[in-house]
Amino acid sequence: MSKELEFTRIIKDHQGVIFKITTVYTDNREDQEDLYQEIVYQLWKAYESFRGESKISIWMYRVALNTAITRLKKEKRRGNQIGIDKVIMRQTEQYDTGFEERLKILYSHIKRLNQLEKGLMLLLLEGKKYEEISSITGLSPSNVGTRISRIKQKLKTQIIKK
């Protein structure tokens, strides 16, 4: 299989993950589209040096999350972008309003966390084990555990405040 074909297959398999990361790390559709493309571009660049030492999904999360946090916000800039709605789903297409409401609440909780916690929370919601979170983030598994308990505490406080 050619390198290009292999890469497109990987992206297609993980497009949902990229979409969820872009939703958590941006506040509007324009930024989300920009970040989505940036992640695909960075993955393409990084794919050259990917040696398969870690699982493809771990590598993917790592590059995507790193790209999300290092992206400099650009104002009033609009390059030639592919509209994300042409690429991936519109959230409202198939969801019922009740689900959308719960989703909004979920995003609002995540967006109130700091950058590190946001990444941890996302990986936790993705169902990653502490060891996997550890290899993506570079924190030790015990530290991941401590931080996740702190996040849970923070979320509880947010709920009480509401």
Next chain:
Amino acid sequence: MELEEMQTVWSELSDQIEKQKKLTDKMIIMMTQEKYRSRINRIAYPEILGGIICYGAGLLIVFNFSKLDNWYSLLCGIISIVVLFVLPILSLKSIKRIHKIDVATNNYKETLLNYAKEKKQFQKVMKWGYYLGFIIMFTIMPVTSKIINGKDLFSETKSIWPLVIAIPLAIIFFIVFSKWVFKHYLKNINSAESLIKDLETTD
């Protein structure tokens, strides 16, 4: 919303996304290419344009330096040249360092740490850019007056009233402006600092 409920909503979202996958091979290839083009534009337009303007103005002063024939014009000229030449370098260097963070091999913690450090540095450069930009607004006035009109702004001005009014107003504006800049950037620098502290004390 409890964590368990969040996990349920998230997995429901994942299922929905899974059903709606729309990406094609062509789109993926286009994305990598489009991004490459927009990245070049991103670096080219705002930063380099600003740099060209600064360097153009700086060179204009350098080539007409002999026209500055008294001590205050000379001083203003030197300050303007230094600021116009140094500021774009600092700003471009700072942005370049952020772009150089290796997102492919670093882990999340390393990236966060590097980014917070570079961002802190960038914010400092921006803060000084505002201050220096304000100063240059005043130093460049007597210089351009001398270079373009051949007039000494201070001794050859017919009425001193515009200056008497303008200078206190400028000072008041500068104080208000500095406070705003300081407050704005201090917040960003502090949040970067606390993140660095938190990450450096980990493990």
